[in-house]
Amino acid sequence: MTSKYEIRLNSKIDIRRIYTNETLPLRKKVLKPFLTEEECINPGDDLTSTYHFGLFQENKLISISTFIQEGHPDFLSTFPYRLRGMATDTEFQGQGLGGILLQHGVEYLRQKECDFLWFNARIKAFPFYEKLGFSYYGPLFDIKDIGPHKVMYKILIPK
Template identity: 35%
Template structure:
């Protein structure tokens, strides 16, 4: 998807609980190189309203690492799986898809700011933690994680 509109309800529910809808729109969401990926309920791709059938979401941005702009780098943001569908590998599948897409685009590194609870998810897909934990105001503690492609 090139527009983030279908992802907004899940972002609000899972990533910005209790916050305003404006907080669900991220920098570079509508930039041409950005891609928004989702896992849809089987058969739902034929329905008119994919937003109601999204089980898991992730967005991928062509954004340099803050510490090092020499690499062709891609940032994953907004990874979330709806509660009844967790623990079934949906986020891992989305992560693999993001890695493959970034590679196809000539990406050399893929990175994210991972919430502490999701560090192991990224580690299982080959990401490493870089540096100390840091706070993202209103969201909580995060680690910078990177995977060289």
């Protein structure tokens, strides 16, 4: 049986709402191996308006996403969100699981009447986000210790 925050994709894969502390091991491993888990906490992680989702395969957390209610300074939006800390365990990358998780988050936000989703994307993730219909905005910029990024976004039509 699943809760309203849980989706069972098949007998081996499901998506659940999770807590900030559950995201930290994958954030550290995949996104910021040079930091401690505690340093991987993002501003806004523990707000009630923030949503953390995890994709589990046979009860092992293998992909995470965090959606924080935050606007981008260059876009006008009624109800914007920012994607932070999207990561899939390196052993499971390239199987489409991160895309399934991100699409779940987009649909969840759409149902909440979010109209705009944005984030800073790493160069190596550009093809992943392009396949899911995200667009680029602005110039390439560097984030210290991580590398080049570009803002990407998607306009959502609330349901």
